[in-house]
Amino acid sequence: MGTLYVIATPIGNLEDITLRAIRVLREVNLIACEDTRVTRHLLDHYEIKTPTVSYFQHSKLSKIDYLVEQLRQGKNVALVSDAGTPGISDPGQALIGYLRQELPEVAVLPIPGPSAVAAAASVAGTIEKEFYFAGFLPKKKGRQTKFKMLSKLETPIVIYESALRLERTLSDIQSHFGDEVEIFIAREMTKMFEEYWTGRISEVIRDLSNHKLKGEVVLIVGHGGAKQAEGD
Ligand code: SAM
Numbered sequence: 001m002g003t004l005y006v007i008a009t010p011i012g013n014l015e016d017i018t019l020r021a022i023r024v025l026r027e028v029n030l031i032a033c034e035d036t037r038v039t040r041h042l043l044d045h046y047e048i049k050t051p052t053v054s055y056f057q058h059s060k061l062s063k064i065d066y067l068v069e070q071l072r073q074g075k076n077v078a079l080v081s082d083a084g085t086p087g088i089s090d091p092g093q094a095l096i097g098y099l100r101q102e103l104p105e106v107a108v109l110p111i112p113g114p115s116a117v118a119a120a121a122s123v124a125g126t127i128e129k130e131f132y133f134a135g136f137l138p139k140k141k142g143r144q145t146k147f148k149m150l151s152k153l154e155t156p157i158v159i160y161e162s163a164l165r166l167e168r169t170l171s172d173i174q175s176h177f178g179d180e181v182e183i184f185i186a187r188e189m190t191k192m193f194e195e196y197w198t199g200r201i202s203e204v205i206r207d208l209s210n211h212k213l214k215g216e217v218v219l220i221v222g223h224g225g226a227k228q229a230e231g232d
Contacts, residue, residue, distance in 0.1 A: 001071060001072065001074060001105045001106050001107075002029070002071040002072075002073070002074050002075045002076045002077060002106065003071075003076045003077075003107045003108075003109060004067075004077050004078075004079060004099060004106060004108045005028060005076065005079065006079050006085075006086050006087060006092060006096065006108065006109065006110050006111065007021050007024060007025065008021065008084060008085040008112055008113030008114050008115060009021070009039070009042055009080050009081070009083060009084070009113065010042065010083065010113075010114055011084045011114045011116050011119065011189060012083070012188065012191035013190035013191065014042060016113070016190055017042070017046075017113060018111065021111045021113055022048070024078060024111055025043065025050060025080075026049075026050060028075075028076040028077060028078040029050070029051075029070070030051055030053060030067075030075060030076075030077045031043070031050050031051070031052045031053070031078045031079075032053055032054075032055040032063075032067055032079045032080070033052050033053070033055060033081075033082075034054070034055060034081040034082045034086075034091050035082055036052045036053070038082045038083075039052060039080055039082070040052065050078075053067075055067065055092075055095070064094060064095050068103065071099070071103070072103075079092055079095065079096075083114075083116075084114050084115045084116050085113070085114070085115040088117065089135040089136055089160050096108055114190075116160065116186075116189065116216070116218050117133055117158050117218065119189050119218075120158065120186040121220065123186065123196070124156070124184040124198075124220045125184070125198070126156050126182055126198075126222035127156050131157065131158055131220070132150070132153050132156070132157045132158070133157075134146075134150060134158060134160075135159070135160050136159075136161070143172070147173075147176040148176065150176070151176040151177050156220050156222040157220070157221045158218060158219070158220050159218070159219040159220075160216075160218060161217050161218070161219055162216060162217070163213035163215045163216065164214070166185075166213055166217055166219075170183070170201065170204070170208075170219075171205070173219070173221055174201050174202065177201070177221060179201060179202040180200055180201075180202075181200070181201050181222070182199070182200060182201075182221075182222040183197075183199065183200070183201045183220070183222070184196070184198045184219070184222065185197040185198075185208075185217055185218070185219055186217065186220075187216070187217045188216060189218070191215070193215075
């Protein structure tokens with residue numbers, strides 16, 4: 001049986017990859033990618049010649065069959081997503097879940113590295129001990145119910161979002177959490193034009209009203225987190 005290596009790749013800056021990740025990407029027989037064109041950019045940068053295959057969670061059965069067959073034949077496979085850690089709001093869990101349940105002889109090993117949730121949480125300054133990771137929120141069905149649930153939590157909440165939908169999401173946060181809630185926004189982390197905002201949501205919305213934002217963002221909706229703890 002082969003081994004499946006679940007490898008974290010950069011979320012922007014190509015230097016954010018571990019030495020082990022580069023070595024294993026070189027040594028495996030096959031790299032299963034979310035999008036082979038995106039991963040090719042990284043592989044070319046490090047002159048890695050390993051063959052790639054695309055892996056889509058939504059056409060999961062045939063791809064899983066193919067990758068499972070490779071592992072059964074003793075091939076070592078690396079699983080990567082377009083950015084960050086596979087399986088965290090990204091494809092990967094279907095294959096990994098299948099292997100854990102049906103083929104426990106295959107070792108599934110993490111090669112840890114970048115993840116947008118960890119990067120944003122590490123620089124927010126509002127997280128004292130714990131946080132809730134919400135990932136992507138529902139776009140339509142179940143969205144308001146989700147916000148109601150989130151607004152009852154007493155920990156900071158980490159949300160993944162596209163900058164294009166940021167305005168609407170900030171407005172929903174304001175409606176459910178009120179004008180005073182602290183918000184931290186990290187946009188395009190590790191890239192050339194990375195930006196960060198922090199403050200009360202009403203102020204942040206005002207500051208952002210003149211910006212046309214592009215790219216990817218992580219939001220952290222705080223309940224005062226670290227500051228609150230200081231006054232405990
Ligand atoms: N698996 C990835 C990880 O471990 O971070 C997350 C993939 S998810 C499809 C993409 C989301 O992650 C984006 O919509 C955004 O919320 C966040 N993200 C990824 N890269 C980012 C970056 N450079 N700056 C800010 N947010 C980012």
